[in-house]
Amino acid sequence: EAGVAQSPRYKIIEKRQSVAFWCNPISGHATLYWYQQILGQGPKLLIQFQNNGVVDDSQLPKDRFSAERLKGVDSTLKIQPAKLEDSAVYLCASSKPGGGETQYFGPGTRLLVL
Amino acid sequence: DAKTTQPPSMDCAEGRAANLPCNHSTISGNEYVYWYRQIHSQGPQYIIHGLKNNETNEMASLIITEDRKSSTLILPHATLRDTAVYYCIVRPPFSGSARQLTFGSGTQLTVLP
Numbered sequence: 001e002a003g004v005a006q007s008p009r010y011k012i013i014e015k016r017q018s019v020a021f022w023c024n025p026i027s028g029h030a031t032l033y034w035y036q037q038i039l040g041q042g043p044k045l046l047i048q049f050q051n052n053g054v055v056d057d058s059q060l061p062k063d064r065f066s067a068e069r070l071k072g073v074d075s076t077l078k079i080q081p082a083k084l085e086d087s088a089v090y091l092c093a094s095s096k097p098g099g100g101e102t103q104y105f106g107p108g109t110r111l112l113v114l
Numbered sequence: 115d116a117k118t119t120q121p122p123s124m125d126c127a128e129g130r131a132a133n134l135p136c137n138h139s140t141i142s143g144n145e146y147v148y149w150y151r152q153i154h155s156q157g158p159q160y161i162i163h164g165l166k167n168n169e170t171n172e173m174a175s176l177i178i179t180e181d182r183k184s185s186t187l188i189l190p191h192a193t194l195r196d197t198a199v200y201y202c203i204v205r206p207p208f209s210g211s212a213r214q215l216t217f218g219s220g221t222q223l224t225v226l227p
Contacts, residue, residue: 004157040219042199042219042220043158043215043217044217045214045216091157091158093157093158103158103160104160105158105159106157107157108156
Protein backbone atom coordinates (compact mmCIF):
# COMPACT_ATOMS: atom_id res chain seq x y z
CA GLU A 1 0.00 0.00 0.00
CA ALA A 2 1.11 3.58 -0.57
CA GLY A 3 2.65 5.31 2.42
CA VAL A 4 2.00 8.71 3.92
CA ALA A 5 2.74 11.42 1.36
CA GLN A 6 3.96 14.90 2.26
CA SER A 7 4.85 17.96 0.23
CA PRO A 8 6.90 19.93 -0.22
CA ARG A 9 9.98 18.06 1.00
CA TYR A 10 11.95 21.25 1.58
CA LYS A 11 11.00 24.87 2.07
CA ILE A 12 13.04 27.99 2.76
CA ILE A 13 11.27 31.18 3.78
CA GLU A 14 12.08 34.42 5.53
CA LYS A 15 10.73 35.21 8.97
CA ARG A 16 7.25 36.71 9.05
CA GLN A 17 6.33 34.92 5.82
CA SER A 18 3.66 32.23 5.73
CA VAL A 19 4.04 28.60 4.70
CA ALA A 20 1.79 25.59 4.27
CA PHE A 21 2.48 21.87 4.34
CA TRP A 22 0.31 19.15 2.87
CA CYS A 23 -0.21 15.56 4.00
CA ASN A 24 -2.05 12.66 2.39
CA PRO A 25 -2.42 9.76 4.85
CA ILE A 26 -2.64 6.07 4.09
CA SER A 27 -6.03 5.21 2.62
CA GLY A 28 -8.53 4.27 5.29
CA HIS A 29 -6.53 5.71 8.19
CA ALA A 30 -8.90 7.80 10.26
CA THR A 31 -6.34 9.27 12.64
CA LEU A 32 -3.81 11.84 11.45
CA TYR A 33 -1.02 13.49 13.40
CA TRP A 34 1.31 16.42 12.80
CA TYR A 35 4.65 16.45 14.62
CA GLN A 36 7.41 19.04 14.81
CA GLN A 37 10.98 17.76 15.06
CA ILE A 38 13.70 20.26 15.92
CA LEU A 39 17.25 19.23 15.07
CA GLY A 40 18.66 16.83 17.64
CA GLN A 41 15.33 16.19 19.35
CA GLY A 42 12.58 13.62 19.06
CA PRO A 43 9.33 14.50 17.29
CA LYS A 44 6.80 16.52 19.30
CA LEU A 45 3.09 16.19 18.63
CA LEU A 46 1.39 19.38 17.45
CA ILE A 47 -2.11 18.17 16.64
CA GLN A 48 -4.10 14.95 16.33
CA PHE A 49 -7.19 14.51 14.13
CA GLN A 50 -9.78 11.74 14.23
CA ASN A 51 -11.48 11.90 10.82
CA ASN A 52 -11.98 15.66 10.39
CA GLY A 53 -12.28 16.45 14.11
CA VAL A 54 -9.49 17.63 16.40
CA VAL A 55 -8.68 15.20 19.23
CA ASP A 56 -5.80 17.17 20.74
CA ASP A 57 -4.19 20.47 19.78
CA SER A 58 -2.85 21.39 23.21
CA GLN A 59 0.74 21.76 21.96
CA LEU A 60 -0.11 23.71 18.81
CA PRO A 61 0.98 27.38 19.01
CA LYS A 62 -2.39 28.64 17.91
CA ASP A 63 -1.31 32.26 17.54
CA ARG A 64 0.66 31.29 14.43
CA PHE A 65 -0.05 27.65 13.59
CA SER A 66 -3.28 26.28 12.15
CA ALA A 67 -4.26 22.91 10.73
CA GLU A 68 -7.27 21.49 9.03
CA ARG A 69 -8.39 18.15 7.70
CA LEU A 70 -11.24 18.69 5.31
CA LYS A 71 -13.35 15.63 4.45
CA GLY A 72 -11.31 13.55 6.87
CA VAL A 73 -8.57 12.70 4.38
CA ASP A 74 -5.83 15.19 3.39
CA SER A 75 -4.55 17.72 5.88
CA THR A 76 -2.71 21.01 5.71
CA LEU A 77 -0.59 22.65 8.40
CA LYS A 78 0.02 26.39 8.11
CA ILE A 79 2.40 28.75 9.85
CA GLN A 80 1.67 32.48 9.69
CA PRO A 81 3.84 34.39 10.41
CA ALA A 82 6.89 32.17 10.68
CA LYS A 83 9.60 32.72 13.28
CA LEU A 84 13.23 31.62 13.24
CA GLU A 85 12.49 28.99 15.90
CA ASP A 86 9.98 27.30 13.58
CA SER A 87 12.90 25.86 11.60
CA ALA A 88 12.33 22.12 11.93
CA VAL A 89 11.10 19.01 10.16
CA TYR A 90 7.31 18.71 10.11
CA LEU A 91 6.19 15.10 10.11
CA CYS A 92 2.75 13.75 9.30
CA ALA A 93 1.64 10.33 10.52
CA SER A 94 -1.54 8.29 10.27
CA SER A 95 -3.04 5.27 11.96
CA LYS A 96 -6.07 3.04 11.58
CA PRO A 97 -9.49 3.87 13.06
CA GLY A 98 -9.54 3.98 16.82
CA GLY A 99 -5.92 5.08 17.13
CA GLY A 100 -4.43 1.76 16.18
CA GLU A 101 -1.26 0.18 17.39
CA THR A 102 1.05 1.62 14.79
CA GLN A 103 1.60 5.12 13.46
CA TYR A 104 2.96 5.34 9.93
CA PHE A 105 5.07 8.40 9.23
CA GLY A 106 5.68 10.34 6.07
CA PRO A 107 9.15 11.57 5.03
CA GLY A 108 8.57 15.01 6.50
CA THR A 109 8.95 18.58 5.26
CA ARG A 110 12.19 20.32 6.22
CA LEU A 111 11.54 24.02 6.90
CA LEU A 112 14.26 26.63 7.20
CA VAL A 113 13.26 30.10 8.34
CA LEU A 114 15.86 32.80 7.65
CA ASP B 115 3.04 8.98 30.78
CA ALA B 116 5.99 7.04 32.15
CA LYS B 117 9.36 8.49 31.18
CA THR B 118 12.08 6.49 29.50
CA THR B 119 15.86 6.73 29.76
CA GLN B 120 18.14 5.63 26.93
CA PRO B 121 21.87 6.02 26.31
CA PRO B 122 22.48 8.82 23.80
CA SER B 123 24.68 6.72 21.52
CA MET B 124 25.95 3.20 20.87
CA ASP B 125 28.17 1.50 18.32
CA CYS B 126 27.83 -2.02 16.98
CA ALA B 127 29.91 -4.04 14.53
CA GLU B 128 28.19 -5.13 11.35
CA GLY B 129 26.85 -8.67 11.61
CA ARG B 130 26.83 -8.64 15.40
CA ALA B 131 23.79 -8.31 17.63
CA ALA B 132 22.86 -4.80 18.70
CA ASN B 133 21.36 -4.59 22.19
CA LEU B 134 19.67 -1.28 22.95
CA PRO B 135 18.62 -0.74 26.57
CA CYS B 136 15.77 1.36 27.90
CA ASN B 137 14.80 2.16 31.49
CA HIS B 138 11.15 2.86 32.31
CA SER B 139 11.03 2.46 36.07
CA THR B 140 7.72 4.35 36.49
CA ILE B 141 5.79 2.29 33.94
CA SER B 142 2.22 1.41 34.91
CA GLY B 143 0.84 -2.13 34.77
CA ASN B 144 -1.20 -1.55 31.60
CA GLU B 145 1.30 0.55 29.65
CA TYR B 146 3.01 -0.91 26.59
CA VAL B 147 6.64 -0.52 25.57
CA TYR B 148 7.06 0.58 21.95
CA TRP B 149 10.17 0.92 19.83
CA TYR B 150 10.48 3.13 16.77
CA ARG B 151 13.55 4.04 14.76
CA GLN B 152 14.37 6.99 12.55
CA ILE B 153 16.88 6.66 9.77
CA HIS B 154 18.51 9.92 8.72
CA SER B 155 16.17 12.19 6.69
CA GLN B 156 13.24 9.78 7.05
CA GLY B 157 10.18 9.65 9.29
CA PRO B 158 10.12 7.32 12.29
CA GLN B 159 9.38 3.64 11.59
CA TYR B 160 7.60 1.24 13.93
CA ILE B 161 9.72 -1.72 15.04
CA ILE B 162 7.97 -3.69 17.77
CA HIS B 163 5.95 -3.38 20.97
CA GLY B 164 5.17 -5.48 24.04
CA LEU B 165 3.39 -5.52 27.38
CA LYS B 166 4.88 -8.26 29.57
CA ASN B 167 6.07 -11.08 27.41
CA ASN B 168 9.08 -11.04 25.16
CA GLU B 169 8.21 -10.37 21.54
CA THR B 170 9.89 -11.15 18.24
CA ASN B 171 9.15 -10.13 14.68
CA GLU B 172 11.03 -9.98 11.41
CA MET B 173 12.89 -6.86 12.46
CA ALA B 174 13.84 -7.37 16.09
CA SER B 175 13.26 -8.95 19.48
CA LEU B 176 12.01 -7.15 22.58
CA ILE B 177 13.02 -8.40 26.00
CA ILE B 178 11.08 -6.92 28.94
CA THR B 179 12.29 -7.61 32.47
CA GLU B 180 9.95 -9.36 34.87
CA ASP B 181 9.41 -6.18 36.92
CA ARG B 182 8.84 -4.29 33.62
CA LYS B 183 11.15 -1.49 34.72
CA SER B 184 13.48 -1.94 31.77
CA SER B 185 13.63 -3.49 28.34
CA THR B 186 16.13 -4.30 25.61
CA LEU B 187 15.66 -4.13 21.88
CA ILE B 188 17.77 -6.68 20.06
CA LEU B 189 18.72 -6.48 16.40
CA PRO B 190 20.16 -9.98 15.91
CA HIS B 191 22.46 -9.28 12.95
CA ALA B 192 22.98 -5.55 12.56
CA THR B 193 23.63 -4.16 9.09
CA LEU B 194 24.79 -0.72 7.99
CA ARG B 195 21.15 0.06 7.12
CA ASP B 196 20.27 -0.28 10.80
CA THR B 197 22.18 2.91 11.60
CA ALA B 198 19.47 5.16 13.02
CA VAL B 199 18.08 6.82 16.14
CA TYR B 200 16.09 4.30 18.19
CA TYR B 201 13.25 5.53 20.39
CA CYS B 202 11.82 3.63 23.35
CA ILE B 203 8.29 4.86 24.18
CA VAL B 204 5.86 3.91 26.93
CA ARG B 205 2.24 4.15 25.84
CA PRO B 206 -1.09 3.52 27.59
CA PRO B 207 -3.71 1.27 26.01
CA PHE B 208 -6.44 3.92 26.00
CA SER B 209 -7.97 5.53 22.95
CA GLY B 210 -7.93 9.12 21.76
CA SER B 211 -5.26 11.55 22.84
CA ALA B 212 -3.94 9.17 25.48
CA ARG B 213 -2.62 6.97 22.69
CA GLN B 214 -0.18 9.60 21.50
CA LEU B 215 3.49 8.84 21.10
CA THR B 216 5.80 10.91 23.30
CA PHE B 217 9.30 10.73 21.87
CA GLY B 218 12.43 11.30 23.94
CA SER B 219 15.88 11.89 22.47
CA GLY B 220 16.50 8.22 21.69
CA THR B 221 19.73 6.30 21.12
CA GLN B 222 21.85 6.95 18.05
CA LEU B 223 22.98 3.50 16.93
CA THR B 224 25.91 3.46 14.54
CA VAL B 225 26.69 0.15 12.84
CA LEU B 226 30.35 0.01 11.91
CA PRO B 227 31.70 -1.94 8.93
